[in-house]
Amino acid sequence: MSEERAKQAKLATQATKRSNRVRLNDLADVHERCAGIDVHKGSVTVCVSTGGGEGELREYPTTSGGLRELRQWLAESAVTHVVMESTGVYWQPVWQILEDERYRLLLANARHVRNMPGRKTDGEDAAWLATLLRKGLIRGSFVPPAEVRALRDLCRTRATLVTERATVSQRVEKVPEQANVKLDTVVTDVMGVSSRRMIEELLAGQTDRERMAELAIGALRNKIPQLIEALDGHVLPHQRTMLQSLLRQFDFLSREIEGLEKAIEEYARPFAREIALLDEVPGIDLIAASTLIGEIGIDMSCFPTPEEFCRWSTMAPGNNESGGKKKSGSIGQGNTWLRRIMTQIAWAATRTKGSYFSAQFVRLLRRGSQKALVAVAHSILRAIWHMLSRKAPYRELGADYFQRRDYERIIQSHVRKLEALGLKVQILSAA
Numbered sequence: 129m130s131e132e133r134a135k136q137a138k139l140a141t142q143a144t145k146r147s148n149r150v151r152l153n154d155l156a157d158v159h160e161r162c163a164g165i166d167v168h169k170g171s172v173t174v175c176v177s178t179g180g181g182e183g184e185l186r187e188y189p190t191t192s193g194g195l196r197e198l199r200q201w202l203a204e205s206a207v208t209h210v211v212m213e214s215t216g217v218y219w220q221p222v223w224q225i226l227e228d229e230r231y232r233l234l235l236a237n238a239r240h241v242r243n244m245p246g247r248k249t250d251g252e253d254a255a256w257l258a259t260l261l262r263k264g265l266i267r268g269s270f271v272p273p274a275e276v277r278a279l280r281d282l283c284r285t286r287a288t289l290v291t292e293r294a295t296v297s298q299r300v301e302k303v304p305e306q307a308n309v310k311l312d313t314v315v316t317d318v319m320g321v322s323s324r325r326m327i328e329e330l331l332a333g334q335t336d337r338e339r340m341a342e343l344a345i346g347a348l349r350n351k352i353p354q355l356i357e358a359l360d361g362h363v364l365p366h367q368r369t370m371l372q373s374l375l376r377q378f379d380f381l382s383r384e385i386e387g388l389e390k391a392i393e394e395y396a397r398p399f400a401r402e403i404a405l406l407d408e409v410p411g412i413d414l415i416a417a418s419t420l421i422g423e424i425g426i427d428m429s430c431f432p433t434p435e436e437f438c439r440w441s442t443m444a445p446g447n448n449e450s451g452g453k454k455k456s457g458s459i460g461q462g463n464t465w466l467r468r469i470m471t472q473i474a475w476a477a478t479r480t481k482g483s484y485f486s487a488q489f490v491r492l493l494r495r496g497s498q499k500a501l502v503a504v505a506h507s508i509l510r511a512i513w514h515m516l517s518r519k520a521p522y523r524e525l526g527a528d529y530f531q532r533r534d535y536e537r538i539i540q541s542h543v544r545k546l547e548a549l550g551l552k553v554q555i556l557s558a559a
Contacts, residue, residue: 158264163202164257165212166250167219172212173250174198176205177258185251190218195225203230211261213238213253214269223271234261234268241266270440272425279395280422284465286388287419293381300374304330309361314354319378322348326359327375331368392418402426405515408522409508410485411477416469423466426516434513441466443505474505484525491530 166173170190177183186201188194202210210226211234212219219235226233241260260266272280297319301312309330315323325343334340341355348355363371396403396418406417424441431437438444442462477485478501485504492500515522531538543553 155263155265157262159209159262161205161207161209162258162261163205163207163210164254164259164261165210165222166254166257167212167215167222168250169218172198172222173254174201175251175254175258176202176207177255177262183255183258185254187250190221192221192225195222198222199226199228202226208232209234209261211236211257211266211268213241213257224274227274233271234266235271236266237269270425270430272422275395275398276422276425279392279399279418280465282388282392282395283415283419283422286385286392286415287465287468289381289385289388293378293385296374296378296381300327300371300378303367303371303374304361304363307361307363307367309363310358311355314351314358315348321345326355327371330359330363331371389415396421399426401519402516405519405521406512409473409477409511409515410480410483410524411473411475411508416473419469420466420512423463423469424512424516428513428517431513434510437513438506438509441470441509443467443470443502443509470505470509471501473508474501477508478504482527484527484529487527487530 161176161178163174163176168190171187172190172195173185173187175183175185184205186198188198208230209232212222214235214237223233223235236257241257257266271277301318304311304318304327311323311326312318317323318327322344326340329340329343337356337359340359341352344352344355392415396414399418399421402421403414403417406412406420407414412420424437428437431440435444440462443466474485477483478489480486485507488507489500489504492503511522514520526532539555543555546553
């Protein structure tokens with residue numbers, strides 16, 4: 129009996145797939161001449177679809193010559209709209225070759241354009257993309273202009289090197305710890321000026337702890353007795369070799385980061401006005417502003433509303449409700465680079481005294497630090513959308529914004545609490 133039910137369910141599923149295909153073909157054409165491109169590392173499969181439902185398949189290598197031949201064929205076929213899936217980095221050279229005013233290029237999220245089971249071939253995938261595009265069922269992903277993408281690549285490379293340098297710094301902390309040198313228990317940054325001098329003295333064979341502790345500068349001089357005690361260790365020859373290698377790596381990465389920051393400054397000059405606007409927001413400096421421009425661009429017309437902009441960035445509360453029941457409120461997956469920089473900006477903004485964002489963070493902290501941080505990042509993104517849309521400067525609402533907004537509600541709350549204690553309250557305005 130169970131086998132019969134399984135067979136009926138399978139037939140029903142197949143019938144549903146066929147009916148879905150029929151309904152899709154019955155939809156009116158939105159675009160007459162479209163092309164769908166299935167992108168791979170070594171080749172691309174292209175389907176040019178016309179309004180009559182006919183399609184022609186061709187395959188081209190992903191070399192520059194092959195992609196130029198593809199561009200020429202699309203021009204000869206009078207194609208007006210082209211779509212491809214976002215597959216790793218393989219779509220980027222194809223996009224750069226086809227980036228032309230004659231074509232309306234769309235980059236599709238692979239999760240949104242999955243083909244039906246049983247139809248998984250390169251030709252079928254390309255034809256499916258072309259069909260969806262011809263029916264107007266594909267919404268392209270956000271792809272900024274070439275100059276913004278160049279700035280994005282530089283900022284992402286810098287962020288990667290900063291992460292690698294932080295990893296090297298953590299390794300530098302571990303080697304003295306193995307030698308029982310407890311420097312990291314006294315200093316905040318092992319790679320700071322004072323601690324770096326002490327480590328170099330250790331590598332040079334210095335054993336006078338008092339002399340090494342005297343290398344401390346600034347507020348660290350108040351901890352000279354603790355430094356003398358922390359420097360009482362024994363560094364073995366192989367540990368010296370490891371430390372020397374790690375310090376060279378740290379210095380190399382620092383030089384590379386400095387060079388990238390100069391290049392970022394050069395590529396960010398066309399966006400000087402927008403960067404100056406963003407620099408006024410608490411938590412945003414010049415590097416953070418350049419990184420934001422590289423990720424979101426300066427044209428907010430792609431996002432009709434700030435809510436849509438925040439949803440695209442996945443820095444907005446999740447909306448998942450069915451049957452009157454609210455399910456997971458996860459913000460979902462999105463641009464990890466944008467989320468990373470927005471998290472850093474939000475943390476910095478919450479530590480800016482007298483700012484609206486610090487007050488908002490404290491107000492929402494009872495919900496959890498992560499949720500409060502996402503809420504602050506969401507508010508910053510809304511402000512950024514308005515600033516870039518209107519080219520307007522940032523307006524600080526102040527740390528007392530919520531008190532001013534909720535003035536009457538706060539009074540009534542205190543009155544109710546006093547009356548609950550058996551007191552009679554009369555409200556009089558202060559002179």
